Amino acid sequence: MNTQDRIEHALLAAMSLGSMAGPTDAPDHKDCPPKLQAAVRHAVFPGGARIRPQLCLAVARACGDKDPRLADAAAAAIELLHCASLVHDDLPCFDDAETRRGVASVHTAFGERIAVLTGDALIVLAFQTLAHGAEHAPQRLPALISLLARRVGAPTGIVAGQAWECEPYVALPAYHRAKTGSLFSACTEAGALAAGADPQAWQAFGLCLGEAYQVADDIRDVAFSAELLGKPNGRDLALHRPSSATELGLSGAIAHFDQLMARAVDAIPPCAGAAMLRALAKAESERLVPQATVRDLALAA
Amino acid sequence: MNTQDRIEHALLAAMSLGSMAGPTDAPDHKDCPPKLQAAVRHAVFPGGARIRPQLCLAVARACGDKDPRLADAAAAAIELLHCASLVHDDLPCFDDAETRRGVASVHTAFGERIAVLTGDALIVLAFQTLAHGAEHAPQRLPALISLLARRVGAPTGIVAGQAWECEPYVALPAYHRAKTGSLFSACTEAGALAAGADPQAWQAFGLCLGEAYQVADDIRDVAFSAELLGKPNGRDLALHRPSSATELGLSGAIAHFDQLMARAVDAIPPCAGAAMLRALAKAESERLVPQATVRDLALAA
Numbered sequence: 001m002n003t004q005d006r007i008e009h010a011l012l013a014a015m016s017l018g019s020m021a022g023p024t025d026a027p028d029h030k031d032c033p034p035k036l037q038a039a040v041r042h043a044v045f046p047g048g049a050r051i052r053p054q055l056c057l058a059v060a061r062a063c064g065d066k067d068p069r070l071a072d073a074a075a076a077a078i079e080l081l082h083c084a085s086l087v088h089d090d091l092p093c094f095d096d097a098e099t100r101r102g103v104a105s106v107h108t109a110f111g112e113r114i115a116v117l118t119g120d121a122l123i124v125l126a127f128q129t130l131a132h133g134a135e136h137a138p139q140r141l142p143a144l145i146s147l148l149a150r151r152v153g154a155p156t157g158i159v160a161g162q163a164w165e166c167e168p169y170v171a172l173p174a175y176h177r178a179k180t181g182s183l184f185s186a187c188t189e190a191g192a193l194a195a196g197a198d199p200q201a202w203q204a205f206g207l208c209l210g211e212a213y214q215v216a217d218d219i220r221d222v223a224f225s226a227e228l229l230g231k232p233n234g235r236d237l238a239l240h241r242p243s244s245a246t247e248l249g250l251s252g253a254i255a256h257f258d259q260l261m262a263r264a265v266d267a268i269p270p271c272a273g274a275a276m277l278r279a280l281a282k283a284e285s286e287r288l289v290p291q292a293t294v295r296d297l298a299l300a301a
Numbered sequence: 302m303n304t305q306d307r308i309e310h311a312l313l314a315a316m317s318l319g320s321m322a323g324p325t326d327a328p329d330h331k332d333c334p335p336k337l338q339a340a341v342r343h344a345v346f347p348g349g350a351r352i353r354p355q356l357c358l359a360v361a362r363a364c365g366d367k368d369p370r371l372a373d374a375a376a377a378a379i380e381l382l383h384c385a386s387l388v389h390d391d392l393p394c395f396d397d398a399e400t401r402r403g404v405a406s407v408h409t410a411f412g413e414r415i416a417v418l419t420g421d422a423l424i425v426l427a428f429q430t431l432a433h434g435a436e437h438a439p440q441r442l443p444a445l446i447s448l449l450a451r452r453v454g455a456p457t458g459i460v461a462g463q464a465w466e467c468e469p470y471v472a473l474p475a476y477h478r479a480k481t482g483s484l485f486s487a488c489t490e491a492g493a494l495a496a497g498a499d500p501q502a503w504q505a506f507g508l509c510l511g512e513a514y515q516v517a518d519d520i521r522d523v524a525f526s527a528e529l530l531g532k533p534n535g536r537d538l539a540l541h542r543p544s545s546a547t548e549l550g551l552s553g554a555i556a557h558f559d560q561l562m563a564r565a566v567d568a569i570p571p572c573a574g575a576a577m578l579r580a581l582a583k584a585e586s587e588r589l590v591p592q593a594t595v596r597d598l599a600l601a602a
Contacts, residue, residue, distance in 0.1 A: 034455030128450030145432035153425030155333030
């Protein structure tokens, strides 16, 4: 099974676990409020690039993939936590985004109440998925849960990242690290942990990638049309959110992005899968900040 | 240490774990956005009756309390999940409650965005607390997490209970079971599981108690003043929510409550702590639906 199929398969298994898979797969699905069930599926399928679970599985593979069931569960859990953060981030009280991944956001399609509950259900399902994947070998479960909780919750996870948007003063690096870097480092650390390797050695790779993704997000918010973005653009400026594109200018932000990607590649620990990970980083760099639509545009400005 | 102290101690330990304990206890507390930190504490302290963790620890004791550290973690995790559900339940898009436990609700004190994030952070912290409490003996952790997830998430946990409020048709027993019964059965089941006993045998006791609590809530919403309640009263009627007090009338709802409490007591499995659990149920019955302020009032009506 290739990585993309492995991820979708793990996410479908998670849906079944939460009785979200529909009539044929889940005997007790009839007990689930229909709008909640539809909204949870809407939040997870179809996905975006699934870069976080890809990264988690790539690192697990680079570390020998000694427990594929646990690695799959960790990858799916991280994607569910990511989807939860998107659903809550899109709420009217935060970004008030009407679209996400080119379709209606969860609160637009199902209402604000269901959107709050969908995020909650996804967080719960993430930990349930992880526990299910560790049933055969629970000794790594406490460390994995503790890791994901630290990278997602307060004080320095993505929840904290969103909470910095409610403070009068925000240090940009701390904000980016919490909002995006933390979950990316969860990917590399969890991939290593699930394969029985030292997560600490993989933290820097994830953190640099995460910071690069946040900067890419800022760049795309300025340089991409809403259609290309699949969600409203120009939101950072409109909502007075900290953004490297407004702070450094478009060219400065692109240079910063390139530095972060180079630092990420340098941070890959020596391992059999190093070349594969470098290729993944290179492909992502072009996908995120493409030559034709962003770099040439910045040069012409 | 008595049960109440044990609970507050376990909750404070959970706060420390999430770096929510303040400057002296948490070296990295400075990294946490201050409003989020204050809001999480506001949501958990001072508590209400802490009946859920009390019930969890009472059952663990009745089953021999073989792993007190794990039982404490389970009790704290359940209370944190309960607090999370209250914070989200109070949001403007749900109950729009300005007060809770006699003080400002989280969204009133800290704003809607921080309230959404506080609920998220509490859910994450609950699973983190459970994992931390199982570090020394992880073999029971998968079952405990799976249990809590099923009782809290979709399709039949408290998240589903709140989601039923967004559906055009709701069956009252399914709604009550999801919204309150499920977390009460989590208390008795988790208490048993943490002590190495069979959780299945303890499910009915928790479910009956939970249904009784939901009916008591409906009764108190009608019969208590806002001051006595510590939150706005008459909300079920105002929000067209399913309520046994509006469906059965006040006297009918009280009779239903008494039946459920009697069924709960009958469901206590034979064990050394049975008398202690019966006494707990009796005291709670009077605390929830007091003779002087509710039963006499219903008789006089």
